[in-house]
Amino acid sequence: MPQNxxxxxxxxxxxxTRQAMLRxxxxxxxxxxxxxxxxxxxxxxxxxxxxxxxxxxxxxxxKAERISRRFPGxxxxxxxxxxxxxxxxxxxxxxxxxxxxxxERLSNRVHVLETACCVCRGGSRVWQFxxxxxxxMRKLSPSFVAEYLAAEGEEICSSVGAxxxxxxxxxxxxxxxxxxxxxxGLPLLALLGYLRQAGVLxx
Amino acid sequence: MPQNxxxxxxxxxxxxTRQAMLRxxxxxxxxxxxxxxxxxxxxxxxxxxxxxxxxxxxxxxxKAERISRRFPGxxxxxxxxxxxxxxxxxxxxxxxxxxxxxxERLSNRVHVLETACCVCRGGSRVWQFxxxxxxxMRKLSPSFVAEYLAAEGEEICSSVGAxxxxxxxxxxxxxxxxxxxxxxGLPLLALLGYLRQAGVLxx
Numbered sequence: 221m222p223q224n225x226x227x228x229x230x231x232x233x234x235x236x237t238r239q240a241m242l243r244x245x246x247x248x249x250x251x252x253x254x255x256x257x258x259x260x261x262x263x264x265x266x267x268x269x270x271x272x273x274x275x276x277x278x279x280x281x282x283k284a285e286r287i288s289r290r291f292p293g294x295x296x297x298x299x300x301x302x303x304x305x306x307x308x309x310x311x312x313x314x315x316x317x318x319x320x321x322x323x324e325r326l327s328n329r330v331h332v333l334e335t336a337c338c339v340c341r342g343g344s345r346v347w348q349f350x351x352x353x354x355x356x357m358r359k360l361s362p363s364f365v366a367e368y369l370a371a372e373g374e375e376i377c378s379s380v381g382a383x384x385x386x387x388x389x390x391x392x393x394x395x396x397x398x399x400x401x402x403x404x405g406l407p408l409l410a411l412l413g414y415l416r417q418a419g420v421l422x423x
Numbered sequence: 424m425p426q427n428x429x430x431x432x433x434x435x436x437x438x439x440t441r442q443a444m445l446r447x448x449x450x451x452x453x454x455x456x457x458x459x460x461x462x463x464x465x466x467x468x469x470x471x472x473x474x475x476x477x478x479x480x481x482x483x484x485x486k487a488e489r490i491s492r493r494f495p496g497x498x499x500x501x502x503x504x505x506x507x508x509x510x511x512x513x514x515x516x517x518x519x520x521x522x523x524x525x526x527e528r529l530s531n532r533v534h535v536l537e538t539a540c541c542v543c544r545g546g547s548r549v550w551q552f553x554x555x556x557x558x559x560m561r562k563l564s565p566s567f568v569a570e571y572l573a574a575e576g577e578e579i580c581s582s583v584g585a586x587x588x589x590x591x592x593x594x595x596x597x598x599x600x601x602x603x604x605x606x607x608g609l610p611l612l613a614l615l616g617y618l619r620q621a622g623v624l625x626x
Protein backbone atom coordinates (compact mmCIF):
# COMPACT_ATOMS: atom_id res chain seq x y z
CA MET A 221 0.00 0.00 0.00
CA PRO A 222 1.20 3.56 -0.72
CA GLN A 223 3.05 5.11 2.21
CA ASN A 224 5.26 8.22 2.31
CA UNK A 225 8.88 6.95 2.45
CA UNK A 226 10.14 10.33 3.75
CA UNK A 227 8.38 9.94 7.11
CA UNK A 228 9.60 6.83 8.93
CA UNK A 229 7.04 5.29 11.27
CA UNK A 230 7.96 3.76 14.63
CA UNK A 231 5.65 1.83 16.96
CA UNK A 232 6.93 2.31 20.51
CA UNK A 233 5.87 -1.07 21.83
CA UNK A 234 6.96 -4.68 22.11
CA UNK A 235 3.31 -5.84 21.89
CA UNK A 236 2.99 -8.43 19.14
CA THR A 237 -0.77 -7.86 18.92
CA ARG A 238 -0.35 -4.15 18.15
CA GLN A 239 2.43 -4.88 15.67
CA ALA A 240 0.27 -7.47 13.91
CA MET A 241 -2.64 -5.03 13.70
CA LEU A 242 -0.57 -2.34 11.97
CA ARG A 243 1.08 -4.89 9.70
CA UNK A 244 -2.29 -6.36 8.64
CA UNK A 245 -3.44 -2.82 7.85
CA UNK A 246 -0.58 -2.71 5.33
CA UNK A 247 1.76 -0.29 7.14
CA UNK A 248 5.57 -0.37 7.06
CA UNK A 249 7.12 0.53 10.41
CA UNK A 250 9.76 -0.37 12.97
CA UNK A 251 8.77 -1.62 16.42
CA UNK A 252 10.83 -0.52 19.45
CA UNK A 253 9.93 -1.11 23.07
CA UNK A 254 10.26 2.07 25.15
CA UNK A 255 11.24 0.61 28.56
CA UNK A 256 9.03 2.73 30.80
CA UNK A 257 8.55 1.67 34.44
CA UNK A 258 4.80 1.20 34.05
CA UNK A 259 4.17 -0.25 37.52
CA UNK A 260 5.82 2.73 39.25
CA UNK A 261 3.94 5.21 37.04
CA UNK A 262 0.60 3.56 37.69
CA UNK A 263 1.24 3.51 41.43
CA UNK A 264 2.15 7.18 41.60
CA UNK A 265 -0.78 8.10 39.33
CA UNK A 266 -3.19 6.31 41.63
CA UNK A 267 -1.60 7.96 44.70
CA UNK A 268 -2.06 11.37 43.01
CA UNK A 269 -5.73 10.60 42.30
CA UNK A 270 -5.32 10.56 38.50
CA UNK A 271 -7.98 8.74 36.48
CA UNK A 272 -7.19 5.58 34.55
CA UNK A 273 -7.84 7.43 31.27
CA UNK A 274 -5.32 10.13 32.22
CA UNK A 275 -2.79 7.52 33.28
CA UNK A 276 -3.13 5.49 30.08
CA UNK A 277 -2.64 8.68 28.06
CA UNK A 278 0.40 9.67 30.18
CA UNK A 279 1.95 6.23 29.64
CA UNK A 280 1.27 6.25 25.89
CA UNK A 281 2.79 9.74 25.67
CA UNK A 282 5.85 8.86 27.72
CA LYS A 283 6.62 5.81 25.55
CA ALA A 284 6.29 7.79 22.33
CA GLU A 285 8.34 10.75 23.66
CA ARG A 286 11.25 8.55 24.76
CA ILE A 287 11.66 7.00 21.32
CA SER A 288 10.86 10.26 19.52
CA ARG A 289 13.80 12.06 21.17
CA ARG A 290 16.12 9.43 19.69
CA PHE A 291 14.50 9.56 16.22
CA PRO A 292 13.27 13.15 15.81
CA GLY A 293 12.51 12.80 12.08
CA UNK A 294 10.14 9.87 12.57
CA UNK A 295 6.50 9.72 13.62
CA UNK A 296 6.45 7.64 16.80
CA UNK A 297 3.27 5.90 17.95
CA UNK A 298 2.84 5.16 21.67
CA UNK A 299 -0.12 3.33 23.14
CA UNK A 300 -1.32 2.02 26.44
CA UNK A 301 -4.34 0.27 27.85
CA UNK A 302 -5.58 -0.09 31.43
CA UNK A 303 -8.26 -2.53 32.54
CA UNK A 304 -10.54 -0.94 35.12
CA UNK A 305 -13.37 -2.70 36.97
CA UNK A 306 -15.16 -0.55 39.55
CA UNK A 307 -12.36 1.28 41.39
CA UNK A 308 -9.83 -1.45 40.72
CA UNK A 309 -7.05 -1.33 38.10
CA UNK A 310 -5.87 -4.72 36.85
CA UNK A 311 -2.33 -5.68 35.84
CA UNK A 312 -1.25 -8.78 33.95
CA UNK A 313 -1.64 -11.80 36.24
CA UNK A 314 1.68 -13.08 37.63
CA UNK A 315 0.63 -16.73 37.29
CA UNK A 316 -2.38 -18.95 36.60
CA UNK A 317 -3.52 -18.78 40.24
CA UNK A 318 -3.71 -14.99 40.05
CA UNK A 319 -5.36 -15.26 36.60
CA UNK A 320 -8.16 -17.31 38.22
CA UNK A 321 -8.59 -14.67 40.95
CA UNK A 322 -8.73 -11.89 38.36
CA UNK A 323 -11.42 -13.75 36.39
CA GLU A 324 -13.42 -14.32 39.60
CA ARG A 325 -13.34 -10.57 40.25
CA LEU A 326 -14.34 -9.70 36.67
CA SER A 327 -17.06 -12.39 36.47
CA ASN A 328 -20.64 -11.08 36.17
CA ARG A 329 -19.43 -7.45 35.92
CA VAL A 330 -18.71 -4.75 33.38
CA HIS A 331 -15.14 -3.61 32.90
CA VAL A 332 -13.58 -0.88 30.80
CA LEU A 333 -10.40 -0.93 28.71
CA GLU A 334 -9.05 2.63 28.96
CA THR A 335 -7.09 2.84 25.74
CA ALA A 336 -4.75 5.68 24.79
CA CYS A 337 -2.71 6.39 21.70
CA CYS A 338 -0.24 9.22 21.18
CA VAL A 339 1.94 10.24 18.23
CA CYS A 340 5.16 12.22 18.76
CA ARG A 341 7.51 13.98 16.37
CA GLY A 342 10.76 15.68 17.32
CA GLY A 343 10.15 14.72 20.95
CA SER A 344 6.75 16.47 21.16
CA ARG A 345 3.20 15.14 21.14
CA VAL A 346 1.44 15.98 17.88
CA TRP A 347 -1.71 13.84 18.23
CA GLN A 348 -3.52 11.91 20.91
CA PHE A 349 -6.68 9.86 21.13
CA UNK A 350 -8.53 7.99 23.87
CA UNK A 351 -11.32 5.42 23.82
CA UNK A 352 -12.89 3.25 26.48
CA UNK A 353 -14.59 0.10 25.21
CA UNK A 354 -16.86 -1.69 27.69
CA UNK A 355 -16.97 -5.46 28.10
CA UNK A 356 -19.60 -7.41 30.01
CA MET A 357 -18.25 -10.66 31.41
CA ARG A 358 -20.86 -13.35 32.01
CA LYS A 359 -21.11 -15.21 35.31
CA LEU A 360 -18.33 -17.82 35.15
CA SER A 361 -18.49 -21.02 37.16
CA PRO A 362 -15.29 -21.99 39.05
CA SER A 363 -15.07 -25.20 36.98
CA PHE A 364 -15.32 -23.22 33.73
CA VAL A 365 -12.52 -20.89 34.88
CA ALA A 366 -10.32 -23.89 35.72
CA GLU A 367 -10.90 -25.60 32.37
CA TYR A 368 -10.50 -22.34 30.44
CA LEU A 369 -7.16 -21.55 32.11
CA ALA A 370 -5.93 -25.11 31.60
CA ALA A 371 -6.78 -24.79 27.88
CA GLU A 372 -5.07 -21.37 27.54
CA GLY A 373 -2.00 -22.25 29.62
CA GLU A 374 0.65 -19.95 31.15
CA GLU A 375 0.71 -17.80 28.03
CA ILE A 376 -2.57 -16.15 29.05
CA CYS A 377 -0.64 -14.36 31.82
CA SER A 378 0.74 -12.01 29.15
CA SER A 379 -2.81 -10.64 28.71
CA VAL A 380 -4.37 -8.18 31.15
CA GLY A 381 -7.67 -9.65 32.35
CA ALA A 382 -6.43 -13.16 31.47
CA UNK A 383 -8.25 -13.23 28.16
CA UNK A 384 -7.56 -12.97 24.44
CA UNK A 385 -10.79 -12.02 22.71
CA UNK A 386 -9.47 -13.40 19.42
CA UNK A 387 -9.12 -16.84 21.11
CA UNK A 388 -11.07 -18.72 23.78
CA UNK A 389 -11.78 -15.38 25.48
CA UNK A 390 -14.95 -15.02 23.41
CA UNK A 391 -16.49 -17.68 25.68
CA UNK A 392 -16.16 -15.30 28.68
CA UNK A 393 -18.31 -12.43 27.43
CA UNK A 394 -21.99 -11.74 27.00
CA UNK A 395 -21.60 -8.28 25.45
CA UNK A 396 -18.95 -6.01 24.02
CA UNK A 397 -19.31 -2.30 23.23
CA UNK A 398 -16.54 -0.67 21.27
CA UNK A 399 -14.48 -1.44 18.25
CA UNK A 400 -12.35 -4.55 18.12
CA UNK A 401 -9.08 -2.80 17.20
CA UNK A 402 -9.34 -0.58 20.28
CA UNK A 403 -10.13 -3.60 22.45
CA UNK A 404 -6.98 -5.29 21.13
CA GLY A 405 -4.99 -2.23 22.26
CA LEU A 406 -4.84 0.31 19.45
CA PRO A 407 -7.58 2.70 18.20
CA LEU A 408 -6.57 1.79 14.65
CA LEU A 409 -9.21 3.69 12.63
CA ALA A 410 -8.51 7.00 14.42
CA LEU A 411 -4.76 6.44 14.10
CA LEU A 412 -5.01 5.69 10.36
CA GLY A 413 -7.08 8.88 10.00
CA TYR A 414 -4.30 10.89 11.64
CA LEU A 415 -1.64 9.22 9.47
CA ARG A 416 -3.57 10.23 6.32
CA GLN A 417 -3.86 13.80 7.63
CA ALA A 418 -0.11 13.83 8.37
CA GLY A 419 0.65 12.74 4.81
CA VAL A 420 2.02 9.31 5.76
CA LEU A 421 -0.81 7.37 4.11
CA UNK A 422 -2.69 8.12 0.90
CA UNK A 423 -6.25 9.49 0.96
CA MET B 424 -12.69 -26.61 26.12
CA PRO B 425 -15.57 -28.60 27.63
CA GLN B 426 -18.30 -29.34 25.09
CA ASN B 427 -21.18 -31.82 25.30
CA UNK B 428 -20.21 -34.79 23.07
CA UNK B 429 -23.83 -35.97 22.84
CA UNK B 430 -24.92 -32.96 20.78
CA UNK B 431 -22.95 -32.75 17.52
CA UNK B 432 -22.54 -29.25 16.15
CA UNK B 433 -22.67 -28.44 12.44
CA UNK B 434 -21.90 -25.10 10.81
CA UNK B 435 -23.95 -24.88 7.60
CA UNK B 436 -21.46 -22.81 5.65
CA UNK B 437 -18.38 -23.03 3.48
CA UNK B 438 -17.14 -19.65 4.78
CA UNK B 439 -13.61 -20.05 6.07
CA THR B 440 -13.92 -16.85 8.15
CA ARG B 441 -16.92 -18.19 10.08
CA GLN B 442 -15.25 -21.57 10.54
CA ALA B 443 -12.08 -19.90 11.86
CA MET B 444 -14.10 -17.80 14.30
CA LEU B 445 -15.82 -20.82 15.86
CA ARG B 446 -12.57 -22.78 15.92
CA UNK B 447 -10.70 -19.93 17.64
CA UNK B 448 -13.48 -19.83 20.23
CA UNK B 449 -12.55 -23.45 21.03
CA UNK B 450 -15.58 -25.24 19.52
CA UNK B 451 -15.57 -28.66 17.87
CA UNK B 452 -17.90 -28.86 14.87
CA UNK B 453 -18.29 -30.02 11.30
CA UNK B 454 -18.66 -27.52 8.46
CA UNK B 455 -21.05 -28.30 5.58
CA UNK B 456 -22.09 -25.93 2.83
CA UNK B 457 -25.87 -25.92 2.31
CA UNK B 458 -26.09 -25.16 -1.44
CA UNK B 459 -28.92 -22.64 -1.39
CA UNK B 460 -29.56 -20.54 -4.52
CA UNK B 461 -28.86 -17.26 -2.75
CA UNK B 462 -29.06 -15.05 -5.82
CA UNK B 463 -32.55 -16.32 -6.73
CA UNK B 464 -33.76 -15.98 -3.13
CA UNK B 465 -32.49 -12.43 -2.83
CA UNK B 466 -34.10 -11.46 -6.12
CA UNK B 467 -37.51 -12.84 -5.18
CA UNK B 468 -37.25 -11.32 -1.67
CA UNK B 469 -36.58 -7.90 -3.18
CA UNK B 470 -39.46 -8.35 -5.66
CA UNK B 471 -41.77 -9.22 -2.73
CA UNK B 472 -40.65 -6.09 -0.85
CA UNK B 473 -38.97 -7.99 1.97
CA UNK B 474 -36.37 -6.11 4.03
CA UNK B 475 -32.71 -7.06 3.93
CA UNK B 476 -32.91 -8.14 7.59
CA UNK B 477 -35.82 -10.49 6.83
CA UNK B 478 -34.01 -11.87 3.80
CA UNK B 479 -30.76 -12.50 5.69
CA UNK B 480 -32.76 -14.33 8.38
CA UNK B 481 -34.65 -16.36 5.74
CA UNK B 482 -31.37 -17.39 4.08
CA UNK B 483 -29.72 -18.30 7.39
CA UNK B 484 -32.79 -20.36 8.32
CA UNK B 485 -32.98 -22.13 4.97
CA LYS B 486 -29.31 -23.17 5.12
CA ALA B 487 -29.65 -24.51 8.65
CA GLU B 488 -32.94 -26.33 7.88
CA ARG B 489 -31.52 -28.10 4.83
CA ILE B 490 -28.63 -29.60 6.76
CA SER B 491 -30.73 -30.17 9.87
CA ARG B 492 -33.15 -32.46 8.01
CA ARG B 493 -30.20 -34.68 7.09
CA PHE B 494 -28.74 -34.67 10.64
CA PRO B 495 -31.75 -34.34 12.96
CA GLY B 496 -29.78 -35.12 16.15
CA UNK B 497 -27.31 -32.29 15.62
CA UNK B 498 -27.53 -28.57 16.32
CA UNK B 499 -27.07 -26.88 12.95
CA UNK B 500 -25.95 -23.25 12.72
CA UNK B 501 -26.90 -21.23 9.65
CA UNK B 502 -25.84 -17.67 9.02
CA UNK B 503 -26.09 -15.01 6.39
CA UNK B 504 -25.07 -11.43 5.88
CA UNK B 505 -26.28 -8.80 3.42
CA UNK B 506 -24.52 -5.52 2.71
CA UNK B 507 -27.02 -2.69 2.31
CA UNK B 508 -26.21 0.90 1.35
CA UNK B 509 -29.21 3.18 0.96
CA UNK B 510 -31.73 1.10 -1.01
CA UNK B 511 -29.06 -0.99 -2.69
CA UNK B 512 -28.07 -4.56 -1.77
CA UNK B 513 -24.53 -5.55 -2.65
CA UNK B 514 -23.32 -8.97 -3.81
CA UNK B 515 -19.73 -10.16 -4.03
CA UNK B 516 -18.03 -8.36 -6.93
CA UNK B 517 -17.56 -10.55 -10.01
CA UNK B 518 -14.11 -9.12 -10.77
CA UNK B 519 -11.74 -6.31 -9.80
CA UNK B 520 -13.48 -3.85 -12.13
CA UNK B 521 -16.78 -4.41 -10.36
CA UNK B 522 -14.98 -4.28 -6.99
CA UNK B 523 -13.78 -0.75 -7.89
CA UNK B 524 -17.33 0.31 -8.83
CA UNK B 525 -18.67 -1.10 -5.54
CA UNK B 526 -16.07 0.83 -3.53
CA GLU B 527 -16.93 4.02 -5.44
CA ARG B 528 -20.59 3.58 -4.49
CA LEU B 529 -19.75 2.86 -0.81
CA SER B 530 -17.18 5.69 -0.56
CA ASN B 531 -18.13 8.56 1.79
CA ARG B 532 -21.31 6.74 2.93
CA VAL B 533 -22.64 4.59 5.75
CA HIS B 534 -23.54 0.99 5.03
CA VAL B 535 -25.08 -1.74 7.13
CA LEU B 536 -24.21 -5.43 7.38
CA GLU B 537 -27.54 -7.15 8.02
CA THR B 538 -26.36 -10.27 9.82
CA ALA B 539 -28.55 -13.24 10.70
CA CYS B 540 -27.89 -16.45 12.57
CA CYS B 541 -30.25 -19.38 13.03
CA VAL B 542 -29.93 -22.70 14.86
CA CYS B 543 -32.01 -25.72 13.81
CA ARG B 544 -32.59 -29.10 15.41
CA GLY B 545 -34.64 -31.94 13.89
CA GLY B 546 -35.34 -29.72 10.87
CA SER B 547 -36.92 -26.90 12.92
CA ARG B 548 -35.63 -23.50 13.95
CA VAL B 549 -34.91 -23.39 17.69
CA TRP B 550 -33.06 -20.05 17.93
CA GLN B 551 -32.45 -17.01 15.80
CA PHE B 552 -30.64 -13.72 16.18
CA UNK B 553 -30.13 -10.63 14.05
CA UNK B 554 -27.73 -7.71 14.28
CA UNK B 555 -26.92 -4.82 11.95
CA UNK B 556 -23.47 -3.28 12.44
CA UNK B 557 -22.90 0.09 10.71
CA UNK B 558 -19.71 1.00 8.91
CA UNK B 559 -18.72 4.47 7.77
CA MET B 560 -16.47 4.38 4.73
CA ARG B 561 -14.25 7.45 4.30
CA LYS B 562 -14.02 9.32 1.00
CA LEU B 563 -11.70 7.21 -1.14
CA SER B 564 -9.70 8.73 -3.98
CA PRO B 565 -9.75 6.80 -7.30
CA SER B 566 -5.97 6.31 -7.05
CA PHE B 567 -6.31 4.88 -3.53
CA VAL B 568 -8.98 2.42 -4.75
CA ALA B 569 -6.72 1.32 -7.61
CA GLU B 570 -3.69 0.76 -5.36
CA TYR B 571 -5.77 -0.94 -2.67
CA LEU B 572 -7.30 -3.40 -5.15
CA ALA B 573 -3.91 -4.09 -6.73
CA ALA B 574 -2.54 -4.90 -3.25
CA GLU B 575 -5.48 -7.16 -2.36
CA GLY B 576 -5.71 -8.92 -5.71
CA GLU B 577 -8.52 -11.07 -7.16
CA GLU B 578 -9.08 -12.76 -3.80
CA ILE B 579 -10.92 -9.68 -2.53
CA CYS B 580 -13.79 -10.60 -4.88
CA SER B 581 -14.77 -13.33 -2.38
CA SER B 582 -15.71 -10.56 0.09
CA VAL B 583 -18.94 -8.60 -0.17
CA GLY B 584 -18.06 -4.89 -0.29
CA ALA B 585 -14.56 -5.76 -1.56
CA UNK B 586 -12.99 -5.45 1.87
CA UNK B 587 -11.61 -7.63 4.65
CA UNK B 588 -11.61 -5.59 7.84
CA UNK B 589 -8.95 -7.88 9.31
CA UNK B 590 -6.63 -6.92 6.43
CA UNK B 591 -6.07 -3.77 4.38
CA UNK B 592 -9.80 -3.02 4.71
CA UNK B 593 -9.12 -1.07 7.90
CA UNK B 594 -7.70 1.70 5.68
CA UNK B 595 -11.15 2.21 4.11
CA UNK B 596 -13.13 3.14 7.20
CA UNK B 597 -13.45 6.15 9.46
CA UNK B 598 -15.87 4.57 11.94
CA UNK B 599 -17.36 1.21 12.83
CA UNK B 600 -20.32 0.56 15.11
CA UNK B 601 -21.00 -3.00 16.15
CA UNK B 602 -19.03 -5.96 17.35
CA UNK B 603 -16.24 -7.37 15.25
CA UNK B 604 -17.48 -10.97 15.24
CA UNK B 605 -20.82 -9.87 13.79
CA UNK B 606 -19.05 -7.75 11.17
CA UNK B 607 -17.04 -10.83 10.16
CA GLY B 608 -20.33 -12.69 9.62
CA LEU B 609 -21.39 -14.40 12.84
CA PRO B 610 -22.90 -12.86 16.00
CA LEU B 611 -20.56 -15.05 18.03
CA LEU B 612 -21.30 -13.84 21.57
CA ALA B 613 -25.06 -14.31 21.20
CA LEU B 614 -24.53 -17.72 19.56
CA LEU B 615 -22.20 -18.89 22.36
CA GLY B 616 -24.84 -17.72 24.86
CA TYR B 617 -27.44 -19.90 23.14
CA LEU B 618 -25.06 -22.89 23.02
CA ARG B 619 -24.53 -22.60 26.80
CA GLN B 620 -28.28 -22.42 27.32
CA ALA B 621 -28.74 -25.49 25.09
CA GLY B 622 -26.22 -27.45 27.16
CA VAL B 623 -23.60 -27.69 24.41
CA LEU B 624 -21.05 -25.48 26.19
CA UNK B 625 -20.26 -25.23 29.90
CA UNK B 626 -21.43 -22.24 31.99
